Amino acid sequence: MKEKFFEYLKSLGYQDRINEVNKLLKKVSKITKDDEDKVLESSDFSYNDKKVARLEALIGELRVVVFLDRFNFVNIKLLKASQSGRRSDINAELSQEPFFIEVTCLTKFYSRKSYNGIYVLDNDKFKRELKGKILNKKEQLDGKEGKYKKMIVFVLNKYPELALYQKEEYLKIVESCYKESGIGKDYYLGFVTGLNNEDFIYPELYN
Numbered sequence: 001m002k003e004k005f006f007e008y009l010k011s012l013g014y015q016d017r018i019n020e021v022n023k024l025l026k027k028v029s030k031i032t033k034d035d036e037d038k039v040l041e042s043s044d045f046s047y048n049d050k051k052v053a054r055l056e057a058l059i060g061e062l063r064v065v066v067f068l069d070r071f072n073f074v075n076i077k078l079l080k081a082s083q084s085g086r087r088s089d090i091n092a093e094l095s096q097e098p099f100f101i102e103v104t105c106l107t108k109f110y111s112r113k114s115y116n117g118i119y120v121l122d123n124d125k126f127k128r129e130l131k132g133k134i135l136n137k138k139e140q141l142d143g144k145e146g147k148y149k150k151m152i153v154f155v156l157n158k159y160p161e162l163a164l165y166q167k168e169e170y171l172k173i174v175e176s177c178y179k180e181s182g183i184g185k186d187y188y189l190g191f192v193t194g195l196n197n198e199d200f201i202y203p204e205l206y207n
Contacts, residue, residue, distance in 0.1 A: 001037040001045070008047050012055060021059065028065045032076055042078035053107065060105045060155035060192075061089055067153065067192045067199055068092050073099065088141060088150075094205065098148040101190075102137040107157040121164050123173065130154070130177045138183055151201070153190035167198045174202050 002025070006018055029036045043058045061078060068076050073092040088100035134152055141150045174189050190201045
């Protein structure tokens with residue numbers, strides 16, 4: 001399956017990213033304790049689905065596994081869409097508490113504006129889009145019996161988004177969306193940029 005996946009990357013014009021993706025795949029395999037083929041299967045890889053958004057969603061889930069590992073989550077598992085009883089993209093544990101985690105990508109984000117080649121962000125529109133995604137993912141995470149925490153993780157994919165704000169500025173926006181959406185104390189929001197020391201979880205996790 002792995003070789004088929006690399007063929008898939010080439011078919012979509014990502015041949016120059018194969019080494020980078022291969023390193024990510026190996027890292028996720030080590031974290032989840034699943035072999036690389038199992039990781040791809042659990043990420044719902046399909047050679048025939050050539051939509052770039054599907055590829056970026058798959059890569060986004062792999063990046064979130066690494067993100068969770070950095071925040072000391074354990075027993076991190078990717079879940080197939082067809083898996084019986086599935087309510088999340090990823091299951092994990094922190095301090096012996098189960099977490100159900102949904103991943104959503106921010107790609108070619110709707111809120112970009114360019115003034116003379118300089119990109120800025122429309123904060124109000126950015127917040128509306130984030131809140132819409134929060135409420136949509138909340139529907140997928142709610143309704144399962146038992147004690148568990150829930151997290152929605154945003155994966156920021158593209159320049160110039162990565163360069164628009166620093167962590168503190170994104171944190172303010174995410175904090176505002178968290179409060180205004182009223183999702184409840186059992187919810188957390190993650191934000192993944194891939195830049196060193198820029199990723200975060202709101203509210204702060206317990207130790």
